[in-house]
Amino acid sequence: MSADTVLRQQLLALLDGRNAHASLDDVVADFPPEHFNTRPPHVPYSPWHLLEHIRIAQWDILEFVRNPAYQSPPWPEGYWPAPDAEADEAVWNDTLAAIRADMAALKAMVQDPATDLTAELPHAPGYTLLREVLLVADHNAYHVGEFGILRQVMGTWPPGHE
Numbered sequence: 001m002s003a004d005t006v007l008r009q010q011l012l013a014l015l016d017g018r019n020a021h022a023s024l025d026d027v028v029a030d031f032p033p034e035h036f037n038t039r040p041p042h043v044p045y046s047p048w049h050l051l052e053h054i055r056i057a058q059w060d061i062l063e064f065v066r067n068p069a070y071q072s073p074p075w076p077e078g079y080w081p082a083p084d085a086e087a088d089e090a091v092w093n094d095t096l097a098a099i100r101a102d103m104a105a106l107k108a109m110v111q112d113p114a115t116d117l118t119a120e121l122p123h124a125p126g127y128t129l130l131r132e133v134l135l136v137a138d139h140n141a142y143h144v145g146e147f148g149i150l151r152q153v154m155g156t157w158p159p160g161h162e
Contacts, residue, residue: 007117011110011130014137015103021141024054027148028096030158037086040153045080047150048087048095053080054143055099058136062102065109065132068123106136 017023028051036048045053056079063070073079087095109115110133117130151157 004113004117007130008110008113011117011133011137012107015107015110015133015140017141017144021145022148024096024099024140024144027144027151031151032156033089033092035154035156036088036092038154040150043150044083046086047147047154047156048092049081049083049085050143050147050150051092051095051099052085052087054140055095055102056080057139058099058106059102061132061136061139062106064124064127065106065121065129103136106133109133 013019017026031047037046039046056073060072060079064072109129110117115129117133118128121127121129
């Protein structure tokens with residue numbers, strides 16, 4: 001197996017999670033809808049806000065890679081929903097569907113053997129797809145772990161979860 005194939009397989013596994021940390025699907029499974037908008041003690045955002053932040057940041061990185069004319073939102077306010085924004089079940093599901101769709105698009109780039117993972121992006125010297133994939137994996141892992149901790153603090157894990 002070539003080094004390129006191994007690298008692509010490892011990147012895909014990293015994006016999926018489950019190696020050294022929980023996956024997004026693991027931490028959102030059976031999340032109680034009545035707590036989508038609950039703010040845990042000493043936390044200025046809700047579980048849905050956190051998922052929406054993951055979605056926005058991942059989408060931002062994906063668009064940066066594939067659209068040379070893309071302009072990132074202002075930092076930090078453009079990477080979070082409005083503080084008073086709330087989600088119902090449809091919005092929650094839309095956020096998760098968007099995270100999954102954007103992840104699938106990113107993974108398709110990684111899977112494409114014609115894509116040079118280490119070539120500089122033509123519109124962003126010094127940046128590569130490899131760097132951006134690692135950034136998404138790192139950011140998502142951090143916040144997926146945070147989501148799991150929020151569930152522990154909020155007592156929203158299903159009975160028997162360890």
